Amino acid sequence: PEHPFPAALDDAYAVLAWTAGNADALGIDPARIAVGGHSAGANLAAAVALRARDHHGPAIRFQLLNQPGLDDRQDSWSARNFTDTPWFYRDKATAGWRHYLGPGPATPYAAPARAADLSGLPPAYISTAEFDPNRDEGLDYGLRLLRAGVPVEIHQWPGTFHGSQAILSAEVSQRQNAELGAVLRRALAG
Template structure:
């Protein structure tokens, strides 16, 4: 693919076909993949947040942590949990020096919208009540998790929920309509393409019409939301909807930092040997540390 970072492109032939037809198969593949990726040496513990239902979480506590991040994993709302997210959540904690709460929300298609958002909301409210400083609370996530983070910011604003100081949206899934240039043209991109995005949204929505809490790009009013950092990958179907969301936030007087990573594709930061992947994790940590200071 013209313009792809050469360190990333070398791995593309080893990626499986982008597909969510067999969700159980994809869950097993992710579990095997995550098990082979080293995590950062950060103290952590597994807990359960009381709710209806209860929500499993994994809390990372770096030494002298400052601020709290509620972190939602990616996986098209269909795959992933606190165990498969361990390599990534531990890196976010180590680099941000913040307490990170990784959320094990319910997965679709067994539990379509709003299950994942409800679970994330339960954890956000619990975090606000139990963190060291409730004024230093951020929401963050990658891909589907980034979409959940954006939805939490909207819901908390609308319902006078916990005050969110910052939202970090990394290649977030924001728009089920898939009408942008990148969503229409990236049909052969590695790991995530138009077809897989369509499958993910179909599983997540479960035949329901999308609301702004499911697809934040549908929100008509983006004012009075917390400052945001939005990162996009060049070869990602989500790219243009993410950039459009960032522009709309700015036009609504919300402070935004937007970083378009050239030569990358959706989820490519998982290839840790690439220099650009290391820089992405360093930036995530720096941004969160600065926001929670």
């Protein structure tokens, strides 16, 4: 909360630019850079992809958006109805957006669901949890990416809630975590 938008986005974008600019020294292929994250981290990944597209920044090969928080308006069915779900629920989402946005208005770089044009973005994998206030905005964003001509894989995990994959003893969590790694490996292969 001490550093509201755009501080985190500026930091994340600076990391992307530095990584791409130092690819040789890092021993990485600058054509195989992905961005990704969970929840607010997925928001940052989507926003970095938007900024890189709009400002002709470093090429991003793939975006991995796991249970993304993309829309500050919170007007989807899941945002309105999941008010008492485990760990993360509407009031926490509202507080998170208030802290992140600070006194400023939401822009597409703060809340990527507000972007009017999603064309030209990197291919994406979007994972949502059934009982997550963010579920519908993630699904809607994925459909909008598809309509904009962006290749997207969407996986909706039944019976899960926001952050439930941290319960490592649960079989569904093990499958979710394994899939995230496999998706990233496929996206960055050769």
